[in-house]
Amino acid sequence: xxxxxxxxxxxxxxxxxxxxxxxxxxxxxxxxxxxxxxxxxxxxxxxxxxxxxxxxxxxxxxxxxxxxxxxxxxxxxxxxxxxxxxxxxxxxxxxxxxxxxxxxxxxxxxxxxxxxxxxxxxxxxxxxxxxxxxxxxxxxxxxxxxxxxxxxxxxxxxxxxx
Numbered sequence: 001x002x003x004x005x006x007x008x009x010x011x012x013x014x015x016x017x018x019x020x021x022x023x024x025x026x027x028x029x030x031x032x033x034x035x036x037x038x039x040x041x042x043x044x045x046x047x048x049x050x051x052x053x054x055x056x057x058x059x060x061x062x063x064x065x066x067x068x069x070x071x072x073x074x075x076x077x078x079x080x081x082x083x084x085x086x087x088x089x090x091x092x093x094x095x096x097x098x099x100x101x102x103x104x105x106x107x108x109x110x111x112x113x114x115x116x117x118x119x120x121x122x123x124x125x126x127x128x129x130x131x132x133x134x135x136x137x138x139x140x141x142x143x144x145x146x147x148x149x150x151x152x153x154x155x156x157x158x159x160x161x162x
Contacts, residue, residue, distance in 0.1 A: 016045065019087050022157045023080055029156025036072065040080055046115030046125075048080040054104050064103035070129065071098060074140035077113030077127035082144045085119055090149040093142055094122075102137040104129075109137070121145055 020042035027033060027040040027050075037053035052073055060066040075096050083091045113127040122145050129138040151157045 015087070016084075020084060022151070023083055026151070026154060026156040027076070027080065029154075038073075038076075040076070042080065042084055045084050046081050048077050048084070048113040050077050050080070050111040050113075052109045052111065054106050054109050056106065059106075064105050067098075067100060069104070070100050070138045071096070071140075073109065073111040073129055074098060074127045074138060075142060077111035078125035078140060078142040079113070079144060081113030081115045081127070082118075082123040082125040082142075085115060085123065086146060086151075088151060089146040090151055090154065091123065091144040092147045094145050096140055096142040099139045100137070101139070102131070102135055104131060104137055107132040116141075 023042055024040050037055070039051050041049045041051075043049055050073060052069075054065050054069060056063075058065050058069045075093055078096070079091060079093060109132070110130045111127055112130065113125055116124040116126055118124055122143060124141065124143055126141045127139070128136055131137045
């Protein structure tokens, strides 16, 4: 647990920055993220941004990003936006709704996450994808709940390599 965290998971202003940097480390350490060219930035309480480079190895047979890529980007952005408010536990996605509005044919895509509601057991966050032209190409809303997994037990969160 970051030094300025309380047992219930609340932070003061100094501890918040430590928690947010630790979440960025957690994202970078996740084995699945070795398959994606991406970087997480926590922008503030309830706000995240992930920049992805979408290349042809993510395409379906018709030459655009497969839907799994949309899900990955949208879920991660919403998840990390929500987990900025929870300092003691790793969150789990319990449901996620997607709207795919435009094919992604490659390039840099930004996933923006925003916490919507909830702070105790269940949290709701939304996210959107914006392509290089500035067009929204997808949107999602997720429900996340606290797991039994302490964030402090995860090597990427604590700053140690997995």
